Amino acid sequence: MGLPGAGKTVVAAELQRRVAGMRRVSRDELRAELLERPDYGDAEKRMLLGAVLERTERHLAAGRDVVLDGLTFSRRAERDALAAAAAKHGAAAVFALLELPLDVARRRVAGAQHAAADRTPALVADVAARFEPVAAGTLVLDATRPVEETAARLAAAVDAAR
Numbered sequence: 660m661g662l663p664g665a666g667k668t669v670v671a672a673e674l675q676r677r678v679a680g681m682r683r684v685s686r687d688e689l690r691a692e693l694l695e696r697p698d699y700g701d702a703e704k705r706m707l708l709g710a711v712l713e714r715t716e717r718h719l720a721a722g723r724d725v726v727l728d729g730l731t732f733s734r735r736a737e738r739d740a741l742a743a744a745a746a747k748h749g750a751a752a753v754f755a756l757l758e759l760p761l762d763v764a765r766r767r768v769a770g771a772q773h774a775a776a777d778r779t780p781a782l783v784a785d786v787a788a789r790f791e792p793v794a795a796g797t798l799v800l801d802a803t804r805p806v807e808e809t810a811a812r813l814a815a816a817v818d819a820a821r
Contacts, residue, residue: 686729
């Protein structure tokens with residue numbers, strides 16, 4: 660989880676590369692798959708969260724590790740829904756917060772092309788304003804560190820949770 664521009668997608672891809680058999684479920688890819696003309700509104704985001712959780716549960720039911728991508732998980736209810744899905748299948752949910760200064764996130768978003776058309780520096784501020792505190796036990800990672808280092812720490816946490 661983390662702000663737009665935190666590097667969630669690149670860390671998720673590197674984590675998937677490091678953890679054998681891990682599947683990645685991406686809200687951005689599901690949006691492209693399911694919606695011809697996305698509007699990026701709240702109703703669409705709720706629908707896509709449901710689709711992400713459904714696809715995640717299918718992988719968990721098959722005994723696969725899953726990394727989620729394309730979601731900030733800024734709201735506790737979203738994290739709780741994921742934890743419940745994992746628990747339903749006897750899996751551990753490892754939550755990691757990719758943390759970085761707002762100005763760095765805004766700069767990254769302004770300078771990069773992304774699948775989500777609503778990803779702007781203004782969105783960074785909006786997400787930061789609504790970001791609810793993370794639970795104790797959340798792995799907090801410095802998103803300004805090299806991706807390989809961040810993914811290695813996260814992979815170690817996934818291994819420890821098994």
